[in-house]
Amino acid sequence: MTDAVVAGGGLVGLSVAWRAARRGLSVTVVDDAPGAGASLAAAGMLAPVAEAGYREEDLLRLGLASLASWPAFAAELEAASGMPVGLRTTGTLVLGFDEDDVRELDALLRFQRELGLTAERLTPREARRREPALTPRVRGGLLVEGDHSVDGRAVHAALLAAAAAAGVQLVRERVAEVVVERDRAVGLRLTSGSVVRAGTTVLALGAHSGGLPGLPALPVRPVKGQILRLAGADGLLQGTVRALVRGRHVYLVPYGDGGVIVGATVEDRGFDARVTAGGVHDLLHDAIEVVPEVEELELAETLARWRPGTPDNAPLLGPSSLPGLVLATGHHRNGVLLTPVTAEATAELLVSGSLPEVAAPFTADRFAVGTSEGDPRCR
C-alpha cells in the first residue's frame, strides 16, 4: 500500500509523483510507455502571454503562475537529475503576414495590455533585427520577452531520473482500470491483473483520461496534433517564433543543438495516429514562409499525438466526484507550461488535503458532466 499511485508517466504524472515524493509521500507511477504520449510531441513553449485567449482569464492566471515557477522548477529538476532541461528565456516573437494577421496582432496586444501583460509591438525591421532569418515579407510583430520555452523531452528524461532518485516506483505496465471499493478509489488494476493499492489515486493519463473503467465520466477528448522536428538549424533562431500566416497559426521552437520543432495541427479526429500528407505539407509550407532557410533543414521526425482537450481548454485539477481520486489531466495545449503548477498544487492536495487557491477554478465540478452529489474531497 502506497500513499499515492499515479496513472500516467508523462510530464504531468511524473512531476506530480516527483513533487509528492519530495514531500515525504510514497508514490508509485504506472505507465507502460512513459513519455510516449503528448509529452513526446510537446513543443515546450512556456507562452501564456503570447497565447492569451479571450474569455480565458483564469487559465491565463494559472499559466502565469506556472511560468513564474518554471525557472526554480527547472533548476531544482536539473539539480535533482543531473540533466539539463533546456530552459530558454529569449522571449517569443509573434508575427503577422497580411493585413488581417496584423489587425489580429493589434487586438492581441490591446487585450494583453488590458490584462497588464507586457508585450511590445515591433516593425518588420525590428522583428528581423531580432531574428535575421525571418522572411522580409513579415508585416508586423509582437515581442513577448517573458514567454520562454523548454525542451519537453529533456524535461521528461530529467523527471524520470529525479522521480527515481526521490524514491518514486515506476511500474512499466498498462493501466486497466481504477479500482473502486465502497464508492472510493483505492488504486489501479493493471492489464496483467495485479493491483497497486494506494491512499489516493491520481489520474494523469492525458487524452486517455476519459475512457478508463471505474472512472466517473470526464469531459476529456483527444485533440490530434501533428508536429515536425527539424535538424541542422544551429544558430538559425534565437527564440520561439509564432506566426499567423494568412490566418493559419504556426510556431517554430528552437531546442537543443540545432533542433527546431514546427507545430502544430489541431484536428478533431479521435485517436487517429496518422501523420498525413496535408498536415505535414501545411506545417512545412508555413514554416518555410516564415523562415525561408527552413527549406534546407533536415526533416528529422514527424509525429502525431493527442492533446487532452476539455470544453473550456483548461485542465481538470484537484478532487473529483469519486473520493480517493484526484485529477491532473485535461491540459490540452498547455501541458508543458502547466507542469510546475499542476505538480505543486496536486502534491499540496495529496499532503495537506487542500487544493491551493490558484488551482481551485479548475476542479471538474465546473462541468455538469463529471460531477456528482458525493463528497468532492479526495481523502
Next chain:
Amino acid sequence: MTDAVVAGGGLVGLSVAWRAARRGLSVTVVDDAPGAGASLAAAGMLAPVAEAGYREEDLLRLGLASLASWPAFAAELEAASGMPVGLRTTGTLVLGFDEDDVRELDALLRFQRELGLTAERLTPREARRREPALTPRVRGGLLVEGDHSVDGRAVHAALLAAAAAAGVQLVRERVAEVVVERDRAVGLRLTSGSVVRAGTTVLALGAHSGGLPGLPALPVRPVKGQILRLAGADGLLQGTVRALVRGRHVYLVPYGDGGVIVGATVEDRGFDARVTAGGVHDLLHDAIEVVPEVEELELAETLARWRPGTPDNAPLLGPSSLPGLVLATGHHRNGVLLTPVTAEATAELLVSGSLPEVAAPFTADRFAVGTSEGDPRCR
C-alpha cells in the same frame, strides 16, 4: 573460386546473379545491406516512352527492349520466388498544369511520334475520366498505355528468394576493393579482410560504383533523390500519374494495397542522406496539386538515396578497361526499368563472352574517362 562475384545486391546485382546462376554459373553476391540503396527508394516506373528524352535515342531503345522483357521477367521471377512483384500494366498519364506545361506535352508527343512510339493526347475531361481523383485544374494530358510499373521492393524481395533458390551465395559483408592481380580483376576483398575470388567480377554498386579501390576511374556520381511513401490510397489511382506542375516534375505511382510513391527530387549534393523540409514540401505540394485527396493520406515514409548518375544519363554495361571486370551500373533514374535487359545482357556476357547488341552502345569506352588501351574483353 566462383565463376562470378557480384559487388552489390540491389536490383541490378541480384538480377544479374540470378540470371547467370540460372544459366549454370556459380555466382556469389557481396553486399552488407542488400536492397538498402537506390533499390529501396525506386518508384518502380517502367516508363521509357513517357520519359523519352531528346538526344537519348540509344537509351530509349534499351528502355523499350527492357520494358518488352518485363512481363516475362516478372512472371519467371514470381514463379521462381513464389512472391508477387506487383507489375501494373494500366499505363501512364502525363499531365500539364499551365500553358507552358501543355506546350511541353505537345512537344513530347511530337517527339514520341517521330520515334514511332504510341501516346495519345487527352483533354482534361478525358484525363479525369481515366483518373477521377485528378484535380479539375489539369490543363491537358498524354496517355501512354504501354508504360507500366512494378513494386520495386517486392521485386527485390523476390530476387533475393529466386537467387537463393538458383544457388547464388549471398555474403552479407561490405566490399572493400576489387582485387587486381597481373592487371586483371580476380575478385573482391571484403572489409573483414577475406577475399572472394572469381573468374569475373561484376560491379553493381550503384552510386557507390565510382569510388572503389582497385577500379579504373568511372564517371558515376551520386544524384540525390528524395521520395515519399503514402498509405491509405486504396483505389485512388489506376496507374502512374506524372505531371509537370508549372515546370516542376512530380510523379505518383500506386503500389501494393493503397500505397502511393511520390517522387522525386533531383539534387547534386554528393552522398547527402538528409530528407529535407524543402524536398518534402515540394513533393507534397505538387502531389496535392495534382490529386487533392493526397492531403488525407498517411505520410508513411520519407527517404533519400542516390541514383548512379553518368554524364549521358545512360548506364555502364559490359566489359571495362580492366580485364575480368564487368560493369552493371550507372542506371541513374532507370534502374528498375533496365533491370531485365541488364541482367540478360550481363549474364550473356558472363556465359558466352559476348555482349548482346542492344547493350553495346553502353560500354564505358564511350567516355574518355574509364577507357584504356587495354583489351576490352573481360575474360
